[in-house]
Amino acid sequence: MMSEPVASHPSFLNLNGIVKRFGDFTAVDGIDLTVKQGEIFALLGSSGCGKSTLLRLLGGFDQATEGQIHLDGECLNGLPAEQRPINMMFQSYALFPHMTVAQNLAYGLKRAGMKGREIAIKVDDMLERVQMAHLSGRKPSQLSGGQQQRVALARALIKGPKLLLLDEPMGALDKKLRAHMQLEITRIIEDLGVTCVMVTHDQEEAMTMADRVAIMDAGRIRQVGTPQEIYEQPNSRFVAEFIGSVNVLRGVVERDRIDAVHLHCAELSGNIYIGHGLTCHIGQQLSVAIRPEKAALSRHRPAQSENLSEGEIVDIAYMGAQSVYHVKLSSGFVFIVNLLNSQRTMALPYQWGEKVWVYWAPDATVVTEAQ
Ligand SMILES: Nc1ncnc2c1ncn2[C@@H]1O[C@H](COP(=O)(O)OP(=O)(O)OP(=O)(O)O)[C@@H](O)[C@H]1O
Ligand SMILES: [Mg+2]
Numbered sequence: 289m290m291s292e293p294v295a296s297h298p299s300f301l302n303l304n305g306i307v308k309r310f311g312d313f314t315a316v317d318g319i320d321l322t323v324k325q326g327e328i329f330a331l332l333g334s335s336g337c338g339k340s341t342l343l344r345l346l347g348g349f350d351q352a353t354e355g356q357i358h359l360d361g362e363c364l365n366g367l368p369a370e371q372r373p374i375n376m377m378f379q380s381y382a383l384f385p386h387m388t389v390a391q392n393l394a395y396g397l398k399r400a401g402m403k404g405r406e407i408a409i410k411v412d413d414m415l416e417r418v419q420m421a422h423l424s425g426r427k428p429s430q431l432s433g434g435q436q437q438r439v440a441l442a443r444a445l446i447k448g449p450k451l452l453l454l455d456e457p458m459g460a461l462d463k464k465l466r467a468h469m470q471l472e473i474t475r476i477i478e479d480l481g482v483t484c485v486m487v488t489h490d491q492e493e494a495m496t497m498a499d500r501v502a503i504m505d506a507g508r509i510r511q512v513g514t515p516q517e518i519y520e521q522p523n524s525r526f527v528a529e530f531i532g533s534v535n536v537l538r539g540v541v542e543r544d545r546i547d548a549v550h551l552h553c554a555e556l557s558g559n560i561y562i563g564h565g566l567t568c569h570i571g572q573q574l575s576v577a578i579r580p581e582k583a584a585l586s587r588h589r590p591a592q593s594e595n596l597s598e599g600e601i602v603d604i605a606y607m608g609a610q611s612v613y614h615v616k617l618s619s620g621f622v623f624i625v626n627l628l629n630s631q632r633t634m635a636l637p638y639q640w641g642e643k644v645w646v647y648w649a650p651d652a653t654v655v656t657e658a659q
Contacts, residue, residue, distance in 0.1 A: 333504030
């Protein structure tokens with residue numbers, strides 16, 4: 289039998305117990321991960337958390353201290369980079385400066401022994417895909433940053449790798465070009481259907497490009513999920529605070545019913561009502577998170593007895609599409625509320641120093657941690 293049992297490799301890319309130590313320092317500390325075929329998967333985390341190290345292990349530029357990597361049923365352990373069906377696009381692009389765009393793309397195919405005619409067809413096809421056909425005769429130094437990036441991507445994809453690795457793919461681009469290239473690169477990768485693992489420390493980039501995201505911290509994975517799951521249901525305070533801004537409150541369980549939980553919260557000088565059941569007990573401390581755009585403001589006391597507090601506006605940041613209000617509650621806690629400016633139909637917008645009520649719906653409260 290040539291084929292292996294499917295059950296042993298339920299996903300396209302499997303990482304099992306991956307550890308990487310440099311001397312007595314552990315850069316990657318026991319990572320289990322599965323990536324599906326055709327998926328764009330982002331590793332997101334702050335500087336030094338081990339993202340690039342993990343990517344280098346996948347690419348074969350370094351070997352894991354412990355653990356196994358399987359790709360499409362094949363164990364990659366011990367295989368050097370050039371024997372893996374994987375290509376990596378480096379942040380620096382690493383284009384050959386003395387070659388034209390077309391020659392940069394043809395290089396790898398030539399080395400693989402492909403014939404001239406076949407190479408020309410593949411190069412033309414790839415140049416079309418990345419919209420660089422009109423610049424095929426230029427040298428890299430005659431291209432803009434975004435154009436160089438397209439060439440680097442085309443070169444990484446031309447041999448049809450099973451897995452594409454991107455390390456901070458937008459690192460060298462300015463903000464506006466970044467946003468454009470994020471969509472462009474996603475389109476090209478999805479068109480080709482290639483599986484991709486990318487590394488970024490930019491949460492917006494991960495959320496825009498990836499089907500699923502892993503949040504990394506100190507060599508470990510804290511949560512894996514779709515961008516929406518990570519944002520709406522963070523499993524910890526760490527993840528909630530890492531992705532976007534968030535109000536984190538602490539409460540003590542006062543009433544625990546099957547369908548609802550009431551917490552007393554000192555920061556609110558009141559109660560938090562959670563509209564679903566939890567595994568918790570009376571007297572237990574919980575952390576909850578409320579996203580700033582899920583809360584609202586009112587000049588009058590809202591018609592709800594929980595999930596509200598009175599305070600004073602101490603800061604307003606106008607951000608164009610939205611404004612961010614900092615409301616200092618009587619406990620001293622500063623609660624952040626985002627309001628869309630397009631919805632601001634009030635004749636009198638909220639002012640600095642104004643007394644307002646902050647409130648939110650029960651389903652906007654996410655429990656992030658039990659203590
Ligand atoms: N060859 C090496 N020898 C010793 N330590 C290393 C080596 N490579 C990486 N490290 C350490 O491992 C940790 C993780 O590094 P890594 O490059 O993976 O971080 P990163 O998450 O990619 O960060 P950044 O966002 O800054 O690129 C860092 O503390 C780094 O100093
Ligand atoms: Mg890095």
